[in-house]
Amino acid sequence: MITDTEQIKNTPSPALTASANDDHWDEIIRPETGLFELNLKEVWKYRDLLMLFVKRDFIAQYKQTILGPIWHIIQPVFTTIMFLLVFGKIANIPTDGLHPILFYMSGITIWSYFSACLTATSNTFVANAGIFGKVYFPRLVIPLSTVMSNMVKFGIQFGLLLAVMLWLGVQTGKFYFGINWLLIPVLVVMMGGLGLGLGIIISSLTTKYRDFTVLIGFGVQLAMYVTPVAYPLSFLEGKSYKWVVDANPLSSVVEAFRFALFNEGTVSIASLGYSFLFMIASLFFGMLIFSKVERSFMDTV
Amino acid sequence: MSDTVIKVENLSKQYRLGQVGSSFLSHDINRAWHKLRGKEDPYLKIGEENDRTTKRNSDYVWALRDINFEVKHGEVLGIIGRNGAGKSTLLKILSRTTKPTTGNIKIKGRVASLLEVGTGFHPELSGRDNIFLNGAILGMTKAEIKSKFDEIVDFAGVEKYIDTPVKRYSSGMYVRLAFAVAAHLEPEILIVDEVLAVGDAEFQKKALGKMKDVSTKDGRTVLFVSHNMIAVETLCTSAILLENGSVFDEGIPGLMIKHYIGKNADLKRGYKHESNNTLGNDNISLLYAAIENASVADKNEMIDVKTEIDVRLIFINKTKKDIISVGFDLKTIKGDTIFGSGNKFICPIGEETELTCRIPGNFLNNDTYQLFFYFHSDEMDPLLALPDLLTFEIKDLERESGYIGKINGFLRPQLIWHFD
Numbered sequence: 001m002i003t004d005t006e007q008i009k010n011t012p013s014p015a016l017t018a019s020a021n022d023d024h025w026d027e028i029i030r031p032e033t034g035l036f037e038l039n040l041k042e043v044w045k046y047r048d049l050l051m052l053f054v055k056r057d058f059i060a061q062y063k064q065t066i067l068g069p070i071w072h073i074i075q076p077v078f079t080t081i082m083f084l085l086v087f088g089k090i091a092n093i094p095t096d097g098l099h100p101i102l103f104y105m106s107g108i109t110i111w112s113y114f115s116a117c118l119t120a121t122s123n124t125f126v127a128n129a130g131i132f133g134k135v136y137f138p139r140l141v142i143p144l145s146t147v148m149s150n151m152v153k154f155g156i157q158f159g160l161l162l163a164v165m166l167w168l169g170v171q172t173g174k175f176y177f178g179i180n181w182l183l184i185p186v187l188v189v190m191m192g193g194l195g196l197g198l199g200i201i202i203s204s205l206t207t208k209y210r211d212f213t214v215l216i217g218f219g220v221q222l223a224m225y226v227t228p229v230a231y232p233l234s235f236l237e238g239k240s241y242k243w244v245v246d247a248n249p250l251s252s253v254v255e256a257f258r259f260a261l262f263n264e265g266t267v268s269i270a271s272l273g274y275s276f277l278f279m280i281a282s283l284f285f286g287m288l289i290f291s292k293v294e295r296s297f298m299d300t301v
Numbered sequence: 302m303s304d305t306v307i308k309v310e311n312l313s314k315q316y317r318l319g320q321v322g323s324s325f326l327s328h329d330i331n332r333a334w335h336k337l338r339g340k341e342d343p344y345l346k347i348g349e350e351n352d353r354t355t356k357r358n359s360d361y362v363w364a365l366r367d368i369n370f371e372v373k374h375g376e377v378l379g380i381i382g383r384n385g386a387g388k389s390t391l392l393k394i395l396s397r398t399t400k401p402t403t404g405n406i407k408i409k410g411r412v413a414s415l416l417e418v419g420t421g422f423h424p425e426l427s428g429r430d431n432i433f434l435n436g437a438i439l440g441m442t443k444a445e446i447k448s449k450f451d452e453i454v455d456f457a458g459v460e461k462y463i464d465t466p467v468k469r470y471s472s473g474m475y476v477r478l479a480f481a482v483a484a485h486l487e488p489e490i491l492i493v494d495e496v497l498a499v500g501d502a503e504f505q506k507k508a509l510g511k512m513k514d515v516s517t518k519d520g521r522t523v524l525f526v527s528h529n530m531i532a533v534e535t536l537c538t539s540a541i542l543l544e545n546g547s548v549f550d551e552g553i554p555g556l557m558i559k560h561y562i563g564k565n566a567d568l569k570r571g572y573k574h575e576s577n578n579t580l581g582n583d584n585i586s587l588l589y590a591a592i593e594n595a596s597v598a599d600k601n602e603m604i605d606v607k608t609e610i611d612v613r614l615i616f617i618n619k620t621k622k623d624i625i626s627v628g629f630d631l632k633t634i635k636g637d638t639i640f641g642s643g644n645k646f647i648c649p650i651g652e653e654t655e656l657t658c659r660i661p662g663n664f665l666n667n668d669t670y671q672l673f674f675y676f677h678s679d680e681m682d683p684l685l686a687l688p689d690l691l692t693f694e695i696k697d698l699e700r701e702s703g704y705i706g707k708i709n710g711f712l713r714p715q716l717i718w719h720f721d
Contacts (some may be wrong), residue, residue, distance in 0.1 A: 024409075025308075025407040025408060025409055026408060026409050026410060026411075027407070027408040027409075027412070028405055028406070028407050028408070029394060029395070029397060029400070029401065029405055029406040029407075029408070030400075030401070030405045031400055031401050031402055031403055031404070031405070046437070046440075048437050048442050048443040049434075049437035049438060052433055052434045052437050052443075053434075055430075056423055056426060056430070056434055059425065059426060059430070060423055060425045060426065063425040063466075064425075130420075131420055131421050131438070132398065133393075133398055134398065134414075134420040135396065135398070135414060135420050135421070135438055135439060136396055136397035136398055136414075137438055137440065208329075295397075295399070295400040296399060296400050298393070298398055298399040299316060299317075299399055
């Protein structure tokens with residue numbers, strides 16, 4: 001038998017349902033949010049905006065230039081020539097038995113993808129303060145779009161690298177192609193992830209203290225010298241300072257990129273795993289601090 | 302289900318004044334230390350109310366303090382208050398460009414703000430690309446924009462230039478296109494801040510009409526911030542009056558406007574330079590400005606509708622050229638400009654220049670007026686602008702003592718009537 005009290009328990013009173021409805025709000029603006037509210041769902045909602053930003057970056061960058069996107073090709077060509085001269089001829093550093101042009105150009109291509117992602121995303125808040133101050137959209141859309149438009153740029157440069165490989169293949173009779181190539185997309189995503197993760201950490205810090213803007217300016221350049229871009233990792237074998245380059249999470253990605261392309265280079269699962277974990281950590285930490293800062297940076301920027 | 306769509310609870314916003322420097326770092330560290338030990342932020346206890354006229358002792362200031370109000374579905378809420386009362390801060394928090402210090406806002410439905418039109422327009426992109434980009438920034442999907450594209454282009458009246466980069470647009474076209482995108486958003490809650498100040502008269506009418514449509518036909522909720530009391534009175538169904546970061550009162554727009562004007566009408570007929578209080582900048586330094594009664598011996602006598610008025614100015618020209626264009630706009634306290642007047646004068650460099658402009662009697666109506674002074678160079682580069690420097694009142698003494706009220710209209714000219 002059902003007692004009266006039980007019945008009361010089972011049927012919600014009208015007052016209760018009304019207040020339950022009242023408590024349904026689409027949006028609550030609060031001073032603090034939970035530590036792990038990353039709003040990735042919202043970023044997905046704004047995916048159209050993401051693509052439009054990529055398109056805008058691409059169209060706007062080379063408006064009123066004569067050469068247009070050809071600049072993407074000129075950049076690695078000249079850097080390769082410079083490296084050939086300085087590291088190849090003057091310093092006489094070996095290139096792991098690879099043709100020097102391929103060695104330098106492959107290093108430069110993957111490195112410049114990272115450095116472009118890092119420098120552009122590290123500027124997110126300061127460069128977009130105007131638009132951020134007027135309208136709300138998930139701020140993460142901006143660095144994500146930067147990484148994606150740089151991927152297009154990387155695609156063009158990678159195309160150039162393939163063309164050079166083909167041309168040199170015809171000259172020397174040595175063609176590279178194999179199952180290792182499957183590793184390339186993974187490495188590109190890792191480079192983009194590292195650039196994004198570190199970039200948003202720095203951009204979050206620069207909102208209040210601009211010191212980091214100065215740091216990033218020369219920091220990226222210096223970082224290239226502790227990454228095996230202009231020299232192979234094998235060149236450091238047995239040297240006491242090798243640990244510096246080993247500790248750099250970018251080293252294994254650059255080496256692995258050459259390994260994937262040409263089957264040459266020093267790669268281990270451990271070093272790649274280390275880089276991968278480093279990327280995950282920097283992305284995770286970056287998004288945490290980014291989502292904290294994006295809500296208040298207008299007051300301090 | 303209740304029809305409250307916005308609920309603001311104990312909302313406060315604290316700002317830190319001054320430059321970011323090492324003292325910020327020490328406060329940050331102190332704050333983190335308190336948080337780590339589970340204590341309250343030590344800097345929330347201090348801070349002064351936001352009154353710009355007095356010099357403050359603390360580096361912290363409350364732009365908003367304990368604001369509470371609710372907005373119902375379909376309401377058009379006017380937010381009025383003096384500059385610095387906290388209107389913009391409130392809108393910034395509502396549109397989520399900054400977070401509150403304490404308290405919260407609960408919202409039902411999508412919010413879109415027209416804080417400033419044309420946000421995110423890229424000069425190099427065509428009108429078409431910018432419609433999509435701007436629409437997406439404001440929260441529309443590509444499909445939504447596509448379905449409204451023709452309507453937007455039509456509303457802005459830029460069909461011919463739709464594939465031209467917007468940097469080639471005239472400023473009018475630019476603003477029209479930007480407003481058109483924003484106006485075709487379909488948010489449940491729309492925030493409008495002074496955007497009506499843009500565009501030509503015809504476009505303003507269109508924009509106001511659109512705003513009215515949005516609220517009456519579509520039943521959307523609108524928050525409207527403006528200094529134009531006429532617009533607030535005609536468009537809004539209710540209003541709140543902010544003062545120094547707090548809600549002073551809320552109710553029907555007419556009543557709030559009366560409160561606002563009552564508070565604002567601290568008549569200030571004269572300004573005189575004192576050593577600790579200088580008005581001006583590197584171009585012009587103002588020594589004296591006053592509304593003087595020109596019909597009687599005592600210049601400070603009350604002004605009647607029949608009285609001739611002298612606007613008198615003394616200033617020092619600190620620019621390198623001796624030609625200065627001096628002028629003023631005369632506005633009613635509700636914000637309508639009645640007329641502007643000005644001229645170019647030879648003002649010797651580094652010396653005092655004294656100017657008088659006479660406003661005839663039997664011309665202005667029984668109302669409270671404000672003067673907005675501006676100084677330009679010979680090439681019309683702005684040198685100095687002094688908004689709302691003087692406030693004065695004109696009384697219709699005869700009517701006030703005998704008749705029932707004021708004659709309608711902005712002006713009260715004495716015209717000649719006769720039998721034919």
